[in-house]
Amino acid sequence: KQGSDGIHDYWEIFYKPPHRRARYLFVLRSGEELWEYGEKGLFRARESLCGQGGTNYLSPSTPPLEGPNDDPGGDFWNAFTFPYINAIDLYKAPDWAASTLWYQIFPERFCNGDSGNDPEGVKPWGPGKVSNQDFYGGDLEGIILKLDYLSSLGINGIYLTPIFTSPSVHKYNTTDYLEIDPAFGSMKDLKRLVAECHRRGIRIMLDGVFNHCGTGFGPWQDLLSKGEKSAYLDWFHIRGFPLFPQGETWDSRKTNFESFAFTTSMPKLNTANPELRAYLLDIAVKYIKECDIDGWRLDVANEIDHEFWRAFRKAIKAAKPEAYIVGEIWHDSVPWLRGEQYDAVMNYPYGKAVSDFVLGRRYAPTAQSYIQRINGIDFSYPLPVLRAAFNVLDTHDTDRFLTRCGDDPALARLGWLLLWLLPGSPCFYYGDEISLPGGSDPDNRRCMLWDEALQDRQMLAFFTGLNAFRRRRWELLSRGERKMACLDGLAGLLGISIAQGDVGVLAFVNRGPEAVDAAVLASLARKLGSELKGFTVILAAPNASLETGLPPASFLLIEGSIIEGSRKG
Numbered sequence: 001k002q003g004s005d006g007i008h009d010y011w012e013i014f015y016k017p018p019h020r021r022a023r024y025l026f027v028l029r030s031g032e033e034l035w036e037y038g039e040k041g042l043f044r045a046r047e048s049l050c051g052q053g054g055t056n057y058l059s060p061s062t063p064p065l066e067g068p069n070d071d072p073g074g075d076f077w078n079a080f081t082f083p084y085i086n087a088i089d090l091y092k093a094p095d096w097a098a099s100t101l102w103y104q105i106f107p108e109r110f111c112n113g114d115s116g117n118d119p120e121g122v123k124p125w126g127p128g129k130v131s132n133q134d135f136y137g138g139d140l141e142g143i144i145l146k147l148d149y150l151s152s153l154g155i156n157g158i159y160l161t162p163i164f165t166s167p168s169v170h171k172y173n174t175t176d177y178l179e180i181d182p183a184f185g186s187m188k189d190l191k192r193l194v195a196e197c198h199r200r201g202i203r204i205m206l207d208g209v210f211n212h213c214g215t216g217f218g219p220w221q222d223l224l225s226k227g228e229k230s231a232y233l234d235w236f237h238i239r240g241f242p243l244f245p246q247g248e249t250w251d252s253r254k255t256n257f258e259s260f261a262f263t264t265s266m267p268k269l270n271t272a273n274p275e276l277r278a279y280l281l282d283i284a285v286k287y288i289k290e291c292d293i294d295g296w297r298l299d300v301a302n303e304i305d306h307e308f309w310r311a312f313r314k315a316i317k318a319a320k321p322e323a324y325i326v327g328e329i330w331h332d333s334v335p336w337l338r339g340e341q342y343d344a345v346m347n348y349p350y351g352k353a354v355s356d357f358v359l360g361r362r363y364a365p366t367a368q369s370y371i372q373r374i375n376g377i378d379f380s381y382p383l384p385v386l387r388a389a390f391n392v393l394d395t396h397d398t399d400r401f402l403t404r405c406g407d408d409p410a411l412a413r414l415g416w417l418l419l420w421l422l423p424g425s426p427c428f429y430y431g432d433e434i435s436l437p438g439g440s441d442p443d444n445r446r447c448m449l450w451d452e453a454l455q456d457r458q459m460l461a462f463f464t465g466l467n468a469f470r471r472r473r474w475e476l477l478s479r480g481e482r483k484m485a486c487l488d489g490l491a492g493l494l495g496i497s498i499a500q501g502d503v504g505v506l507a508f509v510n511r512g513p514e515a516v517d518a519a520v521l522a523s524l525a526r527k528l529g530s531e532l533k534g535f536t537v538i539l540a541a542p543n544a545s546l547e548t549g550l551p552p553a554s555f556l557l558i559e560g561s562i563i564e565g566s567r568k569g
Helices: 140-145 147-153 187-199 218-229 274-291 306-319 348-359 367-378 383-387 409-420 457-479 518-527
Strands: 022-024 026-030 033-038 041-044 080-082 102-105 157-160 176-180 203-208 295-298 324-327 344-347 390-392 425-429 481-485 493-500 503-510 536-540 554-561
Touching: 140 147, 140 187, 147 457, 157 425, 176 187, 176 274, 187 203, 187 274, 203 324, 274 306, 295 306, 306 324, 344 348, 348 367, 348 390, 348 409, 367 481, 367 493, 409 425, 409 457, 409 503, 409 554, 457 493, 457 503, 457 536, 493 518, 503 518
Parallel strands: 102 157, 102 425, 157 203, 203 295, 295 324, 324 344, 344 390, 390 425
Antiparallel strands: 022 080, 026 033, 033 041, 481 493, 493 503, 503 554, 536 554
């Protein structure tokens, strides 16, 4: 038994078939009763099939049962089956993914490095709220200028939201996939950015918007002009003509075409069309080959057909076998993570579980419920998938985690620590490291604050230390034996141990309103299978220590000898 989500218990055994094929079933024993569970269901089993007789109950020659319990207990046909395990069918993500610490940049608001390409009407850079109509001049040159800062922060991966030609601030309504938006720079600038990143050991991932386009996209303009005679008619999801039977209502439910989020400004692309599919795949490969990018984050990935993503993976992996493919999916993602489509998805479920626990919200109001939530996610996916996951607490699509925490940095630090301790590849959003606030879109896209007087330097030091720890111990966090525990009566106190052999880390998080003394920490450590002896403190909240315990909204991360581990991770 390896865990529980509050509804199901999870049991595990590892078995390596010697001949790449396997049949198996489960025998359940309760007192004198024997039951068999397999592909066809749950049946009473004959003792001769499951007892000490050495019967091969997977043999197709097993005789049928007779009498009142005439169920095919223990027979060949009720077995779960792996007919043959082909290596090409196995899930495999790039080896480097698990060791990468990502930093998401919204280019328009990160840094204005070249005022010469500023769009018309650009506003002065500074703090405060923004709108989706405001331009501030952030560009690729600005990112290049801040690469040394990012290196000092400890990140080794950058994820950029879209940079292709588009009239908007956010660039998710693409006009030209073949060109960099002039306000951001040029292809030459992108190549230089990638080269400078690689020189510093930083990988870079672009955002691919292949579900929909902007209304300025050439093929859409052709369709608007020529109607049913357009060569691009089948590039979109058209229900009939005229396209706007009620005029422009800004709601595609009142039109004769489909779009993203029912907005008429983002027509949905028909990726099943062979010509469009080839066009988009060529674009994806172009930036791999010509600019040497390291991966694609794929927007609205769950609304595009699976066949397109299978072709996408083949094209990208042929161009760069170690490229990282991440889909934007907010829900259960197993159908996309079987080895033939994505390497990872944006793991919002992990982030939601962390956020709910830190804030005491409905789906994880206690440490026990947090453990159950994480177990439910973990046991929904194979371990290799978890190790390559792209884990987030906030992005350009959500409120900032700090603001979600009521602008309380102490609470926010608990969430970041918990996310960093989960298996997978964590990502934080530009400005999180200096406590940049922001509510829902567009408030979450404020200008990065480069004036140190406006930065939360304590938060910056926390992130720098946390990142250094993760970079040093990524393999332990990815592959170590993970165990979580809590204590009765202390709903906000959580303990985590992660071990490889007899060495590992312990983390204690006190989200509760009351202080926890050293004796309670020792009790929780014993429940995790360890004694608090010989440990070194790696990170600690103010006034938190092994000697005094944990104040409210505080944490302690220590490293040393773990006596006993348990699976998770």
